Amino acid sequence: MRIRATVAAVSGALALSALAVPAAQADDAASRADIAKIREAAQASSGKSALSTRAPEEGQPYALNVTFSNFKIAKAVKVGTTNHVSTKVTYTMTHGADVDIAADDFYTDPFIYKGAFDAPDNMLFGNNYGKCTPTSSTTANCTGTIDFYPADSELINSDAGSWKAGAMAIAFNGQDPDGETFDITKVGYKEQGSLASTLVQRYSKLTVNASPEPVKKGKTITVTGKLSRANWEDNKYHGYVSQPVKLQFRKKGSNTYTTVKTIKTNSTGNLKTTVTASTDGYFRYSFAGTTTTPAVNATGDFVDVQ
Structure with missing residues (x-):
């Protein structure tokens, strides 16, 4: 998310507005907006940042059988006043055999957040979704970036210091969020925080x-x-x-x-x-x-x- 204000007003780390779409991903804005809606529904139903294992209820995505580990990010990221800064991240995704990570409508995304996972002060994602390479039928190595645009007012001075990292995954399973027959209970969603930490520093x-x-x-x-x-x-x-x-x-x-x-x-x-x-x-x-x-x-x- 490249704007601060909306997170503070919503309960849960990823209960993001559909408007919270990175500018660099304008060509994929529809998918980003759809994912934001799923996140918000997941947060509203669970009241937590990580969905517990449970059966889906009306108006809720089900808990996707995915976990994340081995998250690697730079120890510190130096951010100036105007230049775009990008830092690479890698992580491992473990998933159930029934989760098709090669599907066109499956997405995973790394992110970092400042403050508590359930109610962060700020969050940042990358310009593109993570890309994963299977290493077995149930594991994959994933890469992505976290991108910083200080000139776009996505950071304030108090954001400097320690941030934590997390990742999410969503499987639409052929469901079209804009379709008349969309069934959110057939959409799988999972997010996980405290995977790593980094310092975001004022250059x-x-x-x-x-x-x-x-x-x-x-x-x-x-x-x-x-x-x-x-x-x-x-x-x-x-x-x-x-x-x-x-x-x-x-x-x-x-x-x-x-x-x-x-x-x-x-x-x-x-x-x-x-x-x-x-x-x-x-x-x-x-x-x-x-x-x-x-x-x-x-x-x-x-x-x-x-």
């Missing part, structure tokens, strides 16, 4: 400038810079305040940086400190990162000491 930038250049040995070098990170609410970069950042030095001819001192960014994310010139080399700032913001190193700035 960071770090600069450095050491001056004067050149400088006489024993004189003072002033090193300035700025640590900033993506703001998902105005699509700009703002200073990351009160963060510890290391000033590091690499002697000319060496490949190793050593830490000179640690200072904190000010109220605008700026950095400023001084050191005594001793030998030719490169100065850089280095930020270790947080759960919401990735680590970043500034490109070293060379100082010629005479």
Whole structure:
């Protein structure tokens, strides 16, 4: 889902509006809308995010005999202000022998969610449904993506941090949701959360400038810079305040940086400190990162000491 507001108003992780259709899947919008309706019906009937094993009742899909495991996703995904970011996921789907995963109207979809599975703060899917390759009569290896479009207001700053992953499957079994004889009790549906976790982080930038250049040995070098990170609410970069950042030095001819001192960014994310010139080399700032913001190193700035 690429909009936040609807989930908070509906009970259940995947009780999504039919309007919650990713823009990149406009060519498959009808199927997405149909699946959203099935999800909503499943949520309304069960009151939970994962359907229990039960016989279908009027107005409900039945619990599809599918489970998910071995979900793999990047440990962290760095998302900036405007660029589309896509991360690959893989998972295993185990299903009953009566489930035809090769059917044209069978779908599986990975997703990630922020907050509780039953009432998430936000959810994101991929641009396309997952694709599965059978490994036996009852198992398949599946791949998909999770896609991020920060410029489309699908994220807010508080979304940064830990997310969990899940997957769903739906079998329409020849039922046409737009047909006059549509019978939802013949549609199978299953969703499962807490399959894995990842960090969704606000992309960071770090600069450095050491001056004067050149400088006489024993004189003072002033090193300035700025640590900033993506703001998902105005699509700009703002200073990351009160963060510890290391000033590091690499002697000319060496490949190793050593830490000179640690200072904190000010109220605008700026950095400023001084050191005594001793030998030719490169100065850089280095930020270790947080759960919401990735680590970043500034490109070293060379100082010629005479």
